[in-house]
Amino acid sequence: MVILKFDKVSKIFYSKTQQTTAIADLSFEINEGEFVAIIGPSGCGKTTILSLVCGLIEPTSGVIVRASDSELQTRQNTDNGKTGLLSALKGKLSKKKSVSDNADNSAAERGIQTDAESNAAVLQGGNTQTEVKRGSAMRLGQKRAEFNGIGYMLQRDQLFEWRTIEQNVRLGLEIQKKVTHENLKAANDLLKKYGLWEFRKHHPQELSGGMRQRAALIRTLATNPDLLLLDEPFSALDFQTRLEVCDDVYSIIKREKKTALLVTHDISEAISLADKVIVLTKRPATVKAIHETHMENIDTPLKRRQSPEFSAQFELLHEYLHG
């Protein structure tokens, strides 16, 4: 099942002195359960892609479909044949929709509804899609980016130093007003399962780089997102720690059965972690090649690095990236 789809997405940044086309005509798909890596040179637009996926910025043109969007879209047009994507329904969004159908709808829910309508329009609009999307972006310029089942892990761990590890892990639940008994228990279970339980009362600055990264991942998982976004999560670590944390993060994501999208400029990181590697061109980023690693049978990134296929794949991707 497709959980995320980019269809001819472009993003142009405007400033007083220039305009920067960060990505151009970018199309790709991510299926549920997949681990996808996007590689491209520094500054080619990788972080921009993740911001687009999160809905933090709007595309200049093109369409981004998330499983939850299509769910909303299908609810509005129950018989338009797109029910294939419906199974992604988690209930939370449909609940919101029904609330907004009632008379008393808050600003946030109005935001969601408008978004859903605009997306529906986008999907059906054919050639006018760009216009509609741009219009909605303007109208909703400062709208609250509604949680859309996506967990974003940024370049650095971004743990809040005035919060304990436990409080850091709860951050997403607090923001989404989901501090329930079950959710707290689930967060605590994650802390226990991944060796941070004894450190729950510690502050981030008392932990090693690897442990901080693990805490950041658990914070991302605590809201139970469908899709994890990882922006060069190991780039701030030294080489030895990086290999360990890489194994750590991989095994946690696999154990929690999450779909993940990793962006990096490191070819070996991409091959050792991902099922599918999307190679981008220099800025403006567009897809240059899509490569399947076929190493599902090897269970850790470190072992993958040591496998015979690894260097051949490395050569190939290096060729794509720099050739």
Place this chain on the structure above:
Amino acid sequence: MNKNAKNFTREHLLYLKKARTRNILVHVTQVGILVLLLAIWELAAHLGWIDAFIMSCPSKIWNTLLELSAGGTLWYHAGVSTLETLAGFVIGTTMGYVAAVILWWNNFLKDVFEPYVVVLNSLPKIALGPIIIIWVGTGKAAIITMAVLISVVITTITVLNGFMETDKDKAVLLRSMGANRMQIFTKLVAPSNVPTLMATLKINVGMSWIGSIMGEYLASKEGLGYLLVYGSQVFRLDVVMTCTIVLCALAGIMYALVTMLEKIVARAFHFE
């Protein structure tokens, strides 16, 4: 002492001992300089090197201090000034902080008000004295207004600067979780700017004392500022000196209290 002290090596303990000795030496020297200066001053006045009538001298100041405090006059005036200063400090800091929050919240307002804030900041507030007197009278209100005016603008500027420099990536993280502006403020901007607020409090101790004493110079029948002006008009230099010293002591105590608060808060928020 540190609870790990028993695990320290001999060299480490030696290092700590050296640091402690140095610290004591600094304090002893500080006090020594003060004592030396007072001694020279006293001596110079007694030997007629300086005119004790114009320059006063430590013994005369000490006697004046005893005399003024015996009648309660000094403490009455000091109390008045302290209360005015505290009021100006609290009101100025609060108003400045609230203004900073509003300007942070709305980028449009920030851009609109930026030049006004800059002009207000560079304006010597004493120039507003006559206007304040006409508008709010010559009582305590005028003095507190002056203290507020002096601390409010600098508070807004310092706090807003801190707000604007809040880690952008952390804000992106919160927005990716679906946070609204209010949540970004309460979960990130406010807590990460607690050190900024503490720094502002320290600045405002000085600012509000300047404000209240200046206000008392302009229009008042009580307070240390009034006593200072009175002392100089009747050529009682010992009164002027005594007031100045009491003023130093009060401002110093207030600063020390804020520093203590800063330490407590830093520990609570785990800012190193």
